Structures are given as C-alpha cells and as structure tokens.
Amino acid sequence: MTVSTPRLKSAGIGAASLALFLGVWKAGSLFMGSSIILPSPEETLREALRLTAGKAFWLSLGATLLRGTAGFALSFAAGLLLGYPAGRSPLFRRFLQPYLTVIHSTPVLAIILIALVWFRTEVVPVFVAFLMAFPVIIGNVVQGIGAVDEGLVAMARVYRVGRRKRILGLYLPSVLPFIASGASAALGLSWRVVVAAEVLSQPVLGIGTGLQEAKIRLETPRVFAWTAAALLVSRLTEGAFSRLMRRLRNRRGA
Amino acid sequence: MSLVLQGVTKTFPDVTVFRDLSAVFPAGRVSVLLGPSGSGKTTILNLLSGLLEADAGQVLLGDRSPVEARVSYLFQEPRLLPWLTVEKNLDFVLPPGLPRSRRKELIAARLEEVSLTGAARKYPSELSGGMARRAAMARAFIFESQALLMDEPFQGLDLPLKLSLIRTFEAALEANPKTVLFVTHNMEEALLLGDEIFVLSQPPARVCLHLSHPVPRGRRYPGHEGFPELERRIFRALDPGAEPDCGPGSPRTPA
Numbered sequence: 001m002t003v004s005t006p007r008l009k010s011a012g013i014g015a016a017s018l019a020l021f022l023g024v025w026k027a028g029s030l031f032m033g034s035s036i037i038l039p040s041p042e043e044t045l046r047e048a049l050r051l052t053a054g055k056a057f058w059l060s061l062g063a064t065l066l067r068g069t070a071g072f073a074l075s076f077a078a079g080l081l082l083g084y085p086a087g088r089s090p091l092f093r094r095f096l097q098p099y100l101t102v103i104h105s106t107p108v109l110a111i112i113l114i115a116l117v118w119f120r121t122e123v124v125p126v127f128v129a130f131l132m133a134f135p136v137i138i139g140n141v142v143q144g145i146g147a148v149d150e151g152l153v154a155m156a157r158v159y160r161v162g163r164r165k166r167i168l169g170l171y172l173p174s175v176l177p178f179i180a181s182g183a184s185a186a187l188g189l190s191w192r193v194v195v196a197a198e199v200l201s202q203p204v205l206g207i208g209t210g211l212q213e214a215k216i217r218l219e220t221p222r223v224f225a226w227t228a229a230a231l232l233v234s235r236l237t238e239g240a241f242s243r244l245m246r247r248l249r250n251r252r253g254a
Numbered sequence: 255m256s257l258v259l260q261g262v263t264k265t266f267p268d269v270t271v272f273r274d275l276s277a278v279f280p281a282g283r284v285s286v287l288l289g290p291s292g293s294g295k296t297t298i299l300n301l302l303s304g305l306l307e308a309d310a311g312q313v314l315l316g317d318r319s320p321v322e323a324r325v326s327y328l329f330q331e332p333r334l335l336p337w338l339t340v341e342k343n344l345d346f347v348l349p350p351g352l353p354r355s356r357r358k359e360l361i362a363a364r365l366e367e368v369s370l371t372g373a374a375r376k377y378p379s380e381l382s383g384g385m386a387r388r389a390a391m392a393r394a395f396i397f398e399s400q401a402l403l404m405d406e407p408f409q410g411l412d413l414p415l416k417l418s419l420i421r422t423f424e425a426a427l428e429a430n431p432k433t434v435l436f437v438t439h440n441m442e443e444a445l446l447l448g449d450e451i452f453v454l455s456q457p458p459a460r461v462c463l464h465l466s467h468p469v470p471r472g473r474r475y476p477g478h479e480g481f482p483e484l485e486r487r488i489f490r491a492l493d494p495g496a497e498p499d500c501g502p503g504s505p506r507t508p509a
Contacts, residue, residue: 149333151329151331152333155329157304158325158327159393160324160347161347165346170335173335173337
C-alpha cells in the first residue's frame with residue numbers, strides 16, 4: 001500500500017511542528033538551568049514513565065475519566081432534554097436565557113468554590129463539568145432545532161407522524177451535526193474544568209489531585225507529566241466521540 | 255369526500271387573501287386550481303391540510319375538519335428525509351401499529367406503482383429529480399387518506415419527464431382513488447389532469463370560473479383538439495381586465 005503525497009506532506013509538517021516545540025522546550029530548559037522552573041523533555045518523559053508504572057496513576061486517571069464522563073453525560077442528557085423544547089418554543093428559550101447567561105458569565109473558579117461549599121469533594125468536579133458543558137450543549141441543540149427544515153416539519157404534520165417518531169426520525173437526525181460539534185467542544189471543556197476542580201477540591205484520586213500534590217512538593221517534572229496525562233485523556237475521548245458521531249451520521253446516510 | 259370552503263376569510267399581516275370565499279371541490283374528481291400569483295392557491299391547500307387555520311368560515315373534508323381528516327400532500331419539492339432511504343421515507347408516514355410484514359407489502363406495492371422498486375434502498379441524494387418526485391408520490395399514496403392535495407409537484411420538469419410523471423400519477427390514482435385538488439400555473443398540466451377546473455380571481459380571491467373538462471381522463475393527450483376552447487376561456491379568466499368576473503374586487507362568486 002502506498003501513502004499518498006498530501007498525507008505524507010501533512011505528517012511531515014506535523015512532525016516538524018512537534019520537533020520545533022521539543023527543540024524550543026529543550027532550549028528553554030537549558031537556558032533556565034533549573035528543573036523546578038522548566039524541566040527538560042527527557043526529564044518529563046522519565047517522570048511520566050515512572051508515574052505510569054504505579055497503580056495510583058491509573059486509578060487517578062480512571063477517577064478523573066469517570067468524573068469527566070459523568071459530568072459530560074449529565075450535561076449532554078440535560079442539554080438534549082431541555083434543548084428540544086427551548087428550540088421549539090421562543091418563550092421557553094426566553095425563560096432559560098437568564099440561567100444560561102449567569103452560568104456562561106460566572107468565572108469557573110467561583111463555581112468551583114461555591115460547589116466546594118455545597119458538595120462532597122468527589123462530586124465537585126462532576127457538578128462543575130456538568131454546569132460548564134451544559135450551556136454549550138443546549139446552545140448547539142437550540143441552534144440545530146432552529147435549522148430544522150420547516151418543509152419537512154410541515155410534511156410530518158400533514159402525514160400525522162407521531163411525536164416520538166417526529167423527534168427520533170426528523171429532529172434528532174437534523175440536529176445531529178450541531179450536537180456533534182457542541183458535544184465535542186463541551187467534552188474538551190469538561191476535562192479542563194474537571195482537572196481544575198480536582199486541583200481545588202482534592203479528592204482522594206484524580207489527575208488534579210496529582211497535579212496539586214506535585215506542585216506543593218515542587219516536583220515540576222511530575223506536574224508536567226500529569227499535565228500530559230490530562231492532555232492525553234482529553235484527546236483520546238474527543239477522538240473517540242468524534243468517531244462515534246461520524247459513524248452515527250454515516251449510518252443514517254446524512 | 256368533497257373538499258368544501260364555506261365563507262372562508264384568511265388574512266395575512268399585509269394582505270387579505272380571501273374574504274368570504276366559498277368553493278366545493280367534488281368527491282372522487284381531480285380538481286385543478288388556477289389563478290394569478292398571490293391569489294391564495296397554496297393557502298387553500300394549507301387550510302385543507304390543517305397547516306393553516308381560517309380566520310372565519312368553515313373548511314370541511316367530507317364532514318370532518320382539517321384537524322380530524324387525513325389528507326396526503328404532494329408539495330412543490332419532494333420533501334424526503336435525506337437520512338432515510340426511499341423505503342424508510344415511505345415507512346415514516348405509516349401508522350406505528352402496523353405489522354412489519356404489512357408495512358413491507360404496502361411499501362413494495364406503492365413503489366412498484368411509481369416504478370421505483372429498484373431504488374427502494376437508495377437515499378434521496380442518490381435519486382434524480384424525477385425519481386425523488388416519484389418517491390414523494392408513492393408516499394402520498396401509501397398514506398391512508400381520502401384526499402390528495404398537490405402544490406405544483408411537476409414544476410420545473412422538462413416535458414417528457416412531466417408527461418411520464420403525469421401518466422404514473424394517473425395510474426397510481428386509479429389504483430388508489432382519492433379526491434384530488436391540484437394547484438398549478440401550467441395550462442398543459444391543468445388540461446391533462448383536471449376533471450374540474452377552477453380559476454381564482456385577483457385577491458381577495460373568489461372562484462371566478464368553473465369548468466368541467468369535456469374530455470375524459472385517459473383520452474387526453476398534449477394538443478388534443480378539445481383543449482383550445484378550454485384554454486381560451488381559462489386564459490381570458492386569467493387575463494387581468496379581460497374577464498370582469500375575475501378582476502380585483504368583483505362581487506360575483508359563480509361557484
């Protein structure tokens with residue numbers, strides 16, 4: 001099998017970009033001369049390997065993954081459930097608007113601190129992820145519902161298509177591309193706020209907890225290694241979700 | 255089932271389309287509705303299908319209101335769901351309680367009537383314009399209804415394709431009889447398909463001309479010797495100022 005020239009070119013450009021990044025990082029660490037301020041790439045890699053060898057790392061990764069997924073799933077379900085009526089009814093949309101504006105405009109840190117007062121430390125990241133991702137999902141669902149072809153809606157009305165079939169067969173496939181892009185953005189956001197919430201709430205296990213502990217001990221290579229782990233989780237889940245949405249869309253021929 | 259408008263008034267924010275409009279489109283016949291742009295032809299279809307409500311007067315399909323009655327509707331565009339195959343598009347309008355085997359049987363029969371059996375598993379994006387309109391036609395006939403509303407469904411097609419679709423439509427109608435109300439701007443379509451021809455006046459519209467086609471359907475063809483006289487009368491009704499009954503604000507309502 002031969003690899004096409006544009007793909008080869010694209011991979012080459014990606015590799016060059018990565019090499020430049022590592023080069024600048026290495027140069028920066030040499031210039032600083034202190035692994036507490038800026039550890040070198042190889043120090044970070046060594047620390048990451050040491051970290052992944054321990055059971056605690058995988059348990060922390062799993063805990064963060066679970067919290068992020070739970071927060072995202074809740075916001076996804078609520079966004080779909082409330083997005084449909086909000087998209088159909090301008091009055092309901094108007095009713096929801098102040099809540100969404102408040103959530104959207106409140107700094108994440110303020111939400112985390114308030115959640116710390118209200119919930120157990122384990123729940124704080126889930127709640128914060130839910131709250132931050134919800135406006136993104138619902139906004140996209142409302143936008144998608146607004147873009148549904150009114151001609152098709154009229155057709156379904158004339159042909160007396162039931163509500164359930166109309167939602168599943170007409171609205172959902174129409175809104176799917178909007179849901180996919182909203183969910184992808186919300187998923188990325190979820191990981192960032194989950195880790196931030198873990199840093200502040202300090203549950204027993206979590207990437208954020210690991211980050212905070214490493215920072216307190218001034219183990220900067222470990223901070224970098226935990227950051228890389230968070231980045232990896234985010235990329236992997238977003239990739240998996242995009243593939244799932246693409247498969248769903250292809251299956252429906254849209 | 256006759257389609258009846260009794261003293262119907264319909265006003266949109268900037269225009270009164272009808273004031274006290276009455277018309278009866280007879281049961282089991284193909285009624286064609288012609289009229290100038292803005293005379294409310296599509297509005298009549300939307301009132302009969304329940305997509306719009308009259309401000310005053312009564313709209314009846316047989317003895318039922320549009321909310322209670324079941325009608326099929328062939329829109330200007332096929333309006334197929336792009337993410338469903340042709341057979342799934344037909345299935346979409348079938349009642350949910352129908353057994354699977356019966357659904358398959360009905361879909362196969364309707365697709366055969368419109369010569370689309372081979373395209374059952376194709377998506378709308380894979381169909382030609384003519385095939386998509388045939389699919390929409392099959393959907394209109396698979397839906398259990400006594401009336402069919404048609405809003406210029408052959409618009410923009412070349413003559414051979416249009417004639418082929420008209421023949422397909424006539425065959426499907428013979429197999430599944432319905433009262434038809436067909437809105438068009440095209441004289442040829444009106445003369446080939448209409449049993450009863452109605453012409454609307456300028457708005458606020460009234461029926462200013464009603465003709466029964468003297469040539470039975472099935473014996474009509476483009477250029478039929480019986481057509482020019484009908485055509486002359488219809489053109490006169492459509493020509494602003496030529497026919498006093500069809501001018502704006504004329505008080506008479508012959509139908």
